[in-house]
Amino acid sequence: MPSQPRERLWFVLPGVLIIVLVLLIPILAALGLSFFSYPLQRPDLGIHFIGLDNFKRLLADTTFMNSLWRSVQFTVGAVASEMIVGTILALLLKSHVWGKSFFKVAFMVPMMMVPVVVGVAWRLFLLPDFTPLGPIFQFLHIPFDTSKLLTDPGWAMFSVILADVWQWSPFVMIMMLANLQGIPDDVYEAAQMDGASRWKTFWTMTLPLVAPALLSVAVLRAMDAVRTFDLVYILTSGGPGTATEMVSVYNYKIAFSRYDMGYASAVSTAVMIVLAVVIFGALYMLSRGGKKR
Amino acid sequence: MNSRKLKIHLFTGFKTGILLLFFIFFMLPIVWVALTSIKRPVEQMAIPPIWFPEQPVFDSYLTLFQNPDFATSLVNSLLISGVATLITIVIGAIAAYSIERFRTGGRMLPNLLLMTRMIPPVVVIVPIFLLAYRVNLLDTYVLLIITYSALNMALIIWLLRSFFAQLPVEMEEAAMIDGCSRIGLFFRIVLPVVMPGIAAAGLICFIFCWNEFLFAVTLTGSHTKTMPVLTSTFVSERGLDRGLMSASGLVSSLPVIVLTIVFQRYLVSGLTQGSVK
Numbered sequence: 374m375p376s377q378p379r380e381r382l383w384f385v386l387p388g389v390l391i392i393v394l395v396l397l398i399p400i401l402a403a404l405g406l407s408f409f410s411y412p413l414q415r416p417d418l419g420i421h422f423i424g425l426d427n428f429k430r431l432l433a434d435t436t437f438m439n440s441l442w443r444s445v446q447f448t449v450g451a452v453a454s455e456m457i458v459g460t461i462l463a464l465l466l467k468s469h470v471w472g473k474s475f476f477k478v479a480f481m482v483p484m485m486m487v488p489v490v491v492g493v494a495w496r497l498f499l500l501p502d503f504t505p506l507g508p509i510f511q512f513l514h515i516p517f518d519t520s521k522l523l524t525d526p527g528w529a530m531f532s533v534i535l536a537d538v539w540q541w542s543p544f545v546m547i548m549m550l551a552n553l554q555g556i557p558d559d560v561y562e563a564a565q566m567d568g569a570s571r572w573k574t575f576w577t578m579t580l581p582l583v584a585p586a587l588l589s590v591a592v593l594r595a596m597d598a599v600r601t602f603d604l605v606y607i608l609t610s611g612g613p614g615t616a617t618e619m620v621s622v623y624n625y626k627i628a629f630s631r632y633d634m635g636y637a638s639a640v641s642t643a644v645m646i647v648l649a650v651v652i653f654g655a656l657y658m659l660s661r662g663g664k665k666r
Numbered sequence: 667m668n669s670r671k672l673k674i675h676l677f678t679g680f681k682t683g684i685l686l687l688f689f690i691f692f693m694l695p696i697v698w699v700a701l702t703s704i705k706r707p708v709e710q711m712a713i714p715p716i717w718f719p720e721q722p723v724f725d726s727y728l729t730l731f732q733n734p735d736f737a738t739s740l741v742n743s744l745l746i747s748g749v750a751t752l753i754t755i756v757i758g759a760i761a762a763y764s765i766e767r768f769r770t771g772g773r774m775l776p777n778l779l780l781m782t783r784m785i786p787p788v789v790v791i792v793p794i795f796l797l798a799y800r801v802n803l804l805d806t807y808v809l810l811i812i813t814y815s816a817l818n819m820a821l822i823i824w825l826l827r828s829f830f831a832q833l834p835v836e837m838e839e840a841a842m843i844d845g846c847s848r849i850g851l852f853f854r855i856v857l858p859v860v861m862p863g864i865a866a867a868g869l870i871c872f873i874f875c876w877n878e879f880l881f882a883v884t885l886t887g888s889h890t891k892t893m894p895v896l897t898s899t900f901v902s903e904r905g906l907d908r909g910l911m912s913a914s915g916l917v918s919s920l921p922v923i924v925l926t927i928v929f930q931r932y933l934v935s936g937l938t939q940g941s942v943k
Contacts, residue, residue: 384764385771387757388819389779395794395816396782402793413796462688471682476689478930483692485926485933487877489894490915493901494695497702497908505698505715539692544937551938600786603879603894607901624788629884634792641789652784 400645406638413632420635427639436615437640440623441647446530447605447619448598451537456591458538459545464575466546467553477550484543492607495536499523526616529609533617536608537601545590552586553579592655599648620644703727703912710908726909730917738889739896743918746807746892747875750814754822755868757815762826763852767835776827779820787817787880795884805887813885814875821874822867828939829863830856866936869929873922893918 407428410421431437462480466473483491498504501520510517521528556579564574602621605611611618611626618626624644628637702710704722730736764770794813795804803809833856841855857864879894886895897914900907926933 381764381768381770385761385775388761388823389775391757391812391816392779392782392819395813396785396790399790399793399797400785402797403789406793406796458688462685465681465685468681469678470685471678472685476685478927479689480692481926481930481933482696482923485873485877485922486696486919487879487894487897487915487922489877489879489897490699490919491695493897493911493915494699496901497912498695498698502713503711503715505717508714539695543692547934547937551934596784600788602788606879607898621786621788625791625880628792628795634796637792641786641792644786645789648784648786 403638403641403645406635407642409635409638411633411635411638413634423635427636428643430636431639431643436618437620437623437643439615440618440620441644443530443617444599444619444621447534447537447601447617448595450530450534451541451598451601452591452594454534454538455542455545455594456587458542459590460549460587462542462546463549463553464579466550480543480546483540484547486540488540488603489607491536491540492604495532495539496523496608499532523609524613526613529613529616533605533608536604537598540604541594541597545594548590548593549583549586552583556582588659592659596652699912699915702908703916705909707907707909726907726913727917729910730913735888735891735896735899736914739891739893742807742886742890743876743893746810746814746890747872749807750811750818750875751868751872753811754815754818754871755864758819758822758867759826759857759864762823763830763856765823766827766830767838776824779823782820791880791884794881798885804885805889807890809885810881810890810892813881814878817878817881818871818874822871825867825870825936825939826860826863829860829867833859862932862935863939865929866932866939869925869932870936873925876922 408422408424410418410423410426412418466477470476486494499506499519499522501522501524504519504522506522507519510519522532523529560578560582561574564578569577600621601619602625605617605619605622606625609617611622620640624637624640627633627640701717701719703726704724705716705719706721706723706725709716709719765776798804798809837859838851838855841851846854877894878892879898882892882895883898886892893914897911897918900911900914
């Protein structure tokens with residue numbers, strides 16, 4: 374072979390370089406900036422080294438802690454619902470139904486839509502007093518005040534989760550469908566021969582077979598859900614009050630409405646640390662789960 | 667028809683019915699936006715809300731198309747997403763081939779690449795913004811294009827790697843014996859075979875760039891504003907013009923929806939290849 378190992382590094386260099394430049398260096402910069410005071414709107418104050426002051430402020434910042442907790446609520450709520458809805462859809466589409474390919478394509482549309490537009494669509498759809506759900510609920514005699522959906526703190530979080538489920542359940546569906554199709558038919562034939570019911574086959578055969586895939590799809594989705602920004606920003610922009618202000622939105626607001634760049638970097642650093650702990654914890658558990666099998 | 671057959675048909679019908687309910691759930695907000703975009707302002711504001719306009723009007727679309735920012739944003743979105751996709755695919759394909767065929771970087775490199783996918787964009791945006799602000803790169807095409815390439819690079823390399831992995835080495839060896847050079851081999855043998863994979867990766871990359879909002883809203887200005895940013899300005903500025911909001915949302919989603927429907931097969935293969943394995 375003409376190309377030597379050293380020369381081959383040139384092939385991966387551009388790709389690696391661009392990632393280092395745009396992603397890794399900024400992370401280090403954020404880490405460094407978190408020890409500085411850097412109010413962008415007051416250039417007269419300049420940039421000062423203030424040691425751990427930002428982090429001290431952070432630990433006492435209840436808004437930050439609450440936003441972190443809301444991110445957890447959102448992520449758990451959305452990902453769990455998406456896993457259930459997506460898996461049900463995949464199971465239905467795997468079985469014998471009419472209009473299969475039509476449904477498959479139609480269900481993919483929400484997933485590919487611009488997240489900003491998903492926010493716009495749900496905002497218009499749920500606007501208090503103007504939501505078409507009001508008349509529908511009235512017609513069905515469901516006593517529910519639909520104006521709560523964006524104005525009541527608890528229901529607002531529900532609405533944001535609902536919109537996320539609307540957009541991302543199809544992703545789980547596609548992934549699970551690919552996995553279900555990978556299960557050889559003779560597994561099912563054998564089960565049928567043994568006289569196992571459909572219900573029992575699902576719990577004892579299908580579910581254990583796709584469990585590793587379920588887990589990895591859930592991890593993928595959780596990683597995306599934690600950093601959800603566009604959807605929340607457009608749908609509720611964190612409101613009512615701070616009821617749906619997740620850590621991504623809070624971080625953004627500190628940086629780009631208060632222009633407090635030092636403190637924003639401290640928030641970013643804290644988020645990175647929390648995420649790293651969670652991700653490595655999850656990976657550790659995943660690898661241990663893999664060994665047991 | 668005997669009763670067993672009837673029972674099977676009933677069950678199929680029942681399952682299809684559930685799917686139909688989901689279909690309604692997935693379509694409802696889109697349909698509502700589409701209907702809002704063709705209502706007169708009075709109808710947009712009606713309480714209780716009305717579903718169907720008495721007479722469809724297209725004023726919202728006309729207002730949108732006449733907005734001087736509309737053409738700019740559309741061209742910007744196409745240009746930025748297109749160039750970023752092209753750069754990502756070319757650089758990514760070479761890197762992916764090298765990683766897959768020569769094990770460049772060993773086992774470490776692909777895993778490190780995957781880790782960069784986990785970085786929350788909000789974390790890197792402050793330093794990128796500050797740097798761009800200092801060197802006067804804000805509101806330029808280059809900035810957004812490079813950022814988008816970096817954001818998608820790891821995913822695209824992983825995706826393409828799994829497509830290259832399906833290519834038998836024997837095929838390449840046979841071509842080498844016939845006197846084909848490395849470069850010639852890559853372009854004449856490897857690329858044509860993995861073209862569907864490249865198309866899938868390109869499609870996904872393009873859609874992700876097209877949809878991106880956070881970096882677009884912070885790093886662009888009036889010259890390089892993209893479609894999602896334009897749509898978002900209608901939400902905040904004139905929150906009451908729901909027709910314009912809807913029209914802009916639909917128009918900016920339309921290309922993505924069309925791509926999804928037409929290239930559904932590629933999308934599915936791309937999405938499932940990259941991550942399940």
